Amino acid sequence: MMFKKWLSILFTCLVFVSSARAQLVIEITSGADQLLPIAVVPFGYAGMDALPEDVAQIVEDDLARSGLFQPVPRANMLSMPTREADVFYRDWRLLKSDYVVIGTVQKLPNNQYRVGFELLNVLSQKPVERHNSIDVSARNLRDAAHYISDKVYELLTGSKGAFSTRILYVTAEGDRKSPLFKLQVADADGHRPQVIVESKEPILSPSWSMDGRNIAYVMFRNRRPNIFTQELATGRRQQIAQFRGLNGAPSWSPDGKKLALVLSKDENPEIYTLDIATQKLERMTNHYAIDTEPSWEPDGKGIIFTSDRGGNPQIYRLDVNSKRVERVTFEGELNTRARMTPDGRYLVTVQKNDGNYHIALQDMKTGRVQTLTETYLDESPSIAPNGSMVMYATTYQGKGILAVVSVDGLVKYRIPSAEGDVREPSWSPYFK
């Protein structure tokens, strides 16, 4: 496919110019010609009442945010067809749009909607994806839009889209001396936020179970940290650790059976695993240094974690069976809070260099390290389930905000915050 070829050319270029990072950034800000042009035509709707969501606009925004597409502005469109029979491919060739997404929204009984769509190839003048439809309730029209974005992304890039995923994050609102902490869940684009729990005491380290149904987080109670798990659909919550000292950094194993966590009940911070069914606690590290921020490797065989056993904090790997520990990061003054991409290829860390904290990417095959961000006080990286993007927390104009950078470092965007400081993003897995 044309686009795949284009992608491979782009990525080949990236490998060769990786040392000249400043140039790459300039290239992306002016490099719109490298993006795949696509037109998402406003969807047809015959209903009398206004639709609660502009589905085509959501699809367009999703595709633009991925950094791989250049949507054709609506104002430039010469026609707005809603069926393939009405499409004049010539119109879209004139606009240099390689692909066109068209669709309709149809009202069904019981406040349901049927959203139909087609993806058309302008050059071959044929559908890439024949008419396809999804039925949703009025308040789930955004889900239909993200579903379409995922379909388009997968058909044109060959990799799975992550538009239907969600994010967890923590906000601190109100008076800074006595803020209200809220753990929230929202769509990956920041829309439809819902408060999961709120407290006058700090909340941190939210993480998802691999099926996306449960979460774990740290919340202070009576001025002490506790670890909770919570089922999202029911709000049912369990307090799973309230030992003396630290109770922190819960991380779900890929098989969903265990949580890795940090306890200091035996003097200093150590990594433990907790078997959720049996409640059996197993100590995994044994060192007088700080061992913290555990995160499972995608295959569940190893846990990566932060330790300052070598003097400065760096990332280490713990073999779950043998409990053998080996150091993983060597570049940078320090590396903390590592996360691994789902394919196991890259390690994302918070790296300190010259007093600045940035998100860095280490290639686990070649060992090559690349700094992905140049914002201020970057932390809490969390990787999209398709491995394409890293969401992280940073400081912008004195406020904590969330930002996203693509794993290749080219695409960057901020998620605007409604109120207060936003922090601790955690990107969901795919929902099954």
Added chain:
Amino acid sequence: MSVNKLGKFAVIGLSAAWIAGCSTTATDTDSSTVAEDANSAANTDSAYGAGQDNATTSVIVEDKDTGMDSLAGVETVFYFDFDKSIVRPESREALAKHAAYLVSNPDARVVLEGHADERGTREYNMALGERRAKAISRYLTIQGVAASQIETVSFGEEVPVAFGHDSNAWQLNRRVEVRYE
């Protein structure tokens, strides 16, 4: 608020709201078993069980109101260098007074609350705050305070007292607060 002024206060946590709201778990001391949080499960009216937590509020009270006369005016906040957990020489005099009070009042209990500045990752800062609290704890036990009188807790970077993004704010936030329970 200046450093000196901070030192004249003790921070008292009013946790009555918590205990009243969440008696099931707040009084549960067997931490190795699963404590079902009946409160949130029973009262959920939103999809995610939001808003069930009546949380604690921190109130600053002057020392004289707490009835510990021998500690009146003694500093309760101790500061640390960046990425360090070494008790500074200027902290020793005040810490010696706390130690003397605890030794002569064996029933007194103290919580050492460690804090970090905003730089670095949150869970690592939790560990760093604990390390600082433990440094103060060791200083007190060396002076004869029983370990059973001391509890160390870390808030990491979650509860700053200064909100700038500069070295002054960071210095004020790298601290251990001494709180009597």
